[in-house]
Amino acid sequence: MTRSSPSIPAGAEEFLHSHGWADARIEPLAGDASFRRYFRVHLEGGRAILMDAPPPHEDPRPFVEVARWLTDRAFTAPTIHALDLERGFVLLQDFGDARMREAIDDDPAVTLPLYEAAVDLLVALRAHPPGELRRYDRAELQREAALLTEWYCPAVGVAVDVEGYAAAWDAVLGRADAQVPVTVLRDYHAENLMLIGPERTLGLLDFQDALAGHPAYDLVSLLQDARRDVDPTLEELMLTRYRAATGEGDAFMDAYHVLGAQRNAKIIGIFTRLWRRDGKQRYPGLCPRVWSYLERDLSHSALAPVARWFAANLPPEWRGDPMVIAAAKGLS
Template sequence: MRAIERFLADEAATIELGEDLALVLKPGDCVALSGDLGAGKSTLARAFLRALADDDGLEVPSPTFTLVQTYELRIPVAHFDLYRLADSSELDELGFDEALSQGICLVEWPERADDALPASRIALTITHEKDGRRVEISGPGERLQRIARTLTIRGFLDQNDHPNARRRHLSGDASIRAYERVYPADGSVSRILMDSPRHKPGPILQDGKYYQQLAHIAEDVVPFVAIDQLLIARGLAAPTIYARDLDQGILLIEDLGSDGILDAAGQPIDERYIESARLLARLHAKQTDREISVDQSVIHRIPDFDRTAMKIETRLLTDWYLPWKRGAPASDDEKREYGEIWDGLIDLLQTSETNLLLRDFHSPNIIWRQERQGLDRIGLIDFQDAMIGPTAYDVASLVQDARVTVAPPLASRIMAAYLAERHANGSFDEAAFLRDWHLMSAQRNCKLVGIWVRLMQRDSKPGYMKHMPRTFAYLQVALAHESLKPLHDWCMKTGILDSESAN
């Protein structure tokens, strides 16, 4: 990838670049800042650190005399100034390698240790040009692509009436999506920016398709825009979309707030879970049109949560979890028997109630708006993977929240609230629904145990493994239903369910 060049008209532009870099640099990135005295290296480094800390008052002393200053931020940062370095070998004594293994290294005057810095570094060179500065950014392709992406987002904001807006990291998730909170320069209310680049095709798994295609995972932002329109039309609190670039995968949307359905200690707030169940019941009681017009040339057809999608998700258990647990791949016989069991279970769903599924309807994706009334208190923010399928799936997602333990008494109250609301809104087969709930719970948790391992091994995100014991506890609840006995027996035979799996 060719080097990136930008003209920085003034100090504010230099600060803005530093803040934008804070959104995309990752642990293991080394940024070599080159330029004459007064070029703006320290200004850019200070802006980067304050943005990463989300603290405009953060003290950022010059490391000219100490040679290195460290910061324990969202991502650890070590700020080096090598102007007084006598020999590049001294870099080891400063703990450079350890700092780079744990976080980001900003290096001013990198020329003093050019031979000791990693070849994969990002080189950022600032030179004087008229009354401003010109910056050239070079480095390995993947790192430059991240920087180009953040600059593309800056251009998107500039073109959509938000020039000079402040951008701060909000969150990332288990996918490639990332979110920012955007503060307009005029002081108006904040916005949320969704950064969702198009999925890159993965390895072909079945029928000439890769995982996202088989599981009907959204590969661009069109499904989000379509389902957002549908939910708003239903009178539900989904975010208004202020600006969008469907090709680039960038949306500027309403900030519904930051209060969720957990308390300060991260525990479920009963009322909020129960109201969320009532919202699901209202949503499931009315049928959904499958086709949604996003604009004159784009129509989104909501996909089915079909046999292929269900089975490719459950395969994550045999493809990822079982090899990790046992240190050896699942046998062909185990895979065959597992697949046949799921074929039989999915056959039971042929007469199930189906409707819109938001998918992943749990605590990270539900906003609580205390100042509102009734179901308008519940803000919905993550639904791009919505499908048409058994309504029990969303209820299983809520009652068995993947990120927090929902104790049995609260689980019973949530389920009772949903069932009461469904009965109040028309004919409803409760017995069939409860069977489907156990089946969908089993399907979801078989998927999740594989996802946690995949995130750790493939995506270097080990933090999700802390959810494994909870996921197995939920799976054991699901397998208690008589219709799930074949799957229960298979899990026992393969050693998936034992005393160790819940520890």
Template sequence: MVIDRLDPRGRRMGEWLRSQGVAPGAARSMGADASDRRYFRLDTPWGERVVMDAPDQPATCEAFRQVRGVMADAGLHVPVIHAADTHEGFMLLEDLGDRDYLSALRDGSRQSLLADAINALVRLQCRASTGRLARFDVTRIDRELALFPDWYVRRHLGIEPDAQWWSRWQAGTAVLAAAMTDQPEVVVHRDYMVRNLLVATPNPGIIDFQDALAGPVAYDLASLLRDAFYSLDPDEERDWIAFYRHQAMAAGIALPDDLPRALDRTAAQRHLKVLGIFARLCHRDGKPQYLVDAPRFLGYLWRELSDDPRCHDLAALIADLPPPARAAPR
């Protein structure tokens, strides 16, 4: 496809590329993500590059630029920004390759890939400064948790919770929020999952980091080991938690006294948030494919909450909801 023949936005992007000395000729669509951003791979005089199109997202582009600097300073492999117009929402980026961890892990290269991902995470946590980042505070945590009752329970399942439901919900999620804010604080990618890690040299290449915050040390580990699209056997997961703990302690990273419990509660907050986001993508944005993985998240939540004395009632509250397959999108 030719970028500047796509649509009016494509024509503007083509004009911008020409101003950077790049002919907007044949380009390969890399698709879109859960937002309105689009990505294209194209040839330039300097090799392949990726063009990011983020309409009406100047703050996102500025955050990408800022966090990219933080991560690069920590020695992580993040794409070079070759050119950018953050006001227009255009960026010309280094191409880190087209093989993400999701496809690579399915091919059976798990041991080295996950070791590389955890070692990169440890470098991020021990070297990157939180000073320029907003905090993942209780207000933000609660706002994310609210996505689950608003979009998954009310909109997707069609259930209006009563006062008792809300009381149980608030008591249970307060435990999750406290577990997160009580943890040592590090730079948190916030979506450190297999689709955002690319097989590269050095490995991994890391993308989609613009939402990074200063937050709980267990968050990115939870994102990696309990992924939206890929699951590990619980025994293997325990081995990777032990590997992370060893690497983190050797690097001087402060960890919760009970790391597995902290990881469970942190992961539960993330999974509730993501179920809410997936329901919103389905019903507001017309992207029903995201809810195909709802059973995986519900399975994670049962594992994370059912054996936790302080979260057992929250586990029961969620388990009592109708299975997602019986709730037709409206």
């Protein structure tokens, strides 16, 4: 086996050897915001992806279970070739390097058809009752929203009304209760949608945190993408497309904006935590975009209690890149 990096995890060679990849070359790939790492494995013209999801920080079981649930229903998730759950190794199908994000960056003319395909996939997904997944309930939504007050506010040196924050969310989250829950992939955006083959079939990744929740959540992930700008006009077009296909009305739009505000508040907290706790300094710079989405959601009437809290506790001058704000205040 040929190593291309000293970062190959211990036990990976033995795992690959035991599953017929003894002479493979291992190439590290870019990681994500978790403890998971990925490697491309090459052998005699074939290749696969090795996921390293080391316990106790990671558990590959949810990924494997959701991948199988998706493929059983004709969605394009990676085939699982081999796994060692105790050591956190999963050998899976390699979807290649063609992602929706880069395809759009390279050729803006494909923006509309690719977003239409991504929306249509969510329409198809909601036709299936969710798998055996934990509910994405109000307690979970509150816990996630609280990441903003737990991480962002201290980072920028602002003392806020934490109890009032929870109360404001409690006043609006009822609008996002899922009467008929669907499988919510939770990180459904242009960097996690692969383009497979000449037909550019959408391949799904990063769904290990899937829950059973409101169908608007994955639309928010797609149309208020933390990692790339989505034009408001495109967002409206895709919402219209989704609602035309599903018959959803005004209540759905209330849920969309409530979940948009909740998700964006959570992401701001997570990106700040990745900087403050984990030393990942590229994430604070993504926060201004997420703040812009959050402010758009807060302008919706369904968010009035939460909007009042933000106006009183985090006025516009304290919204942005937490690393820049902290440096200006001498906190970093």
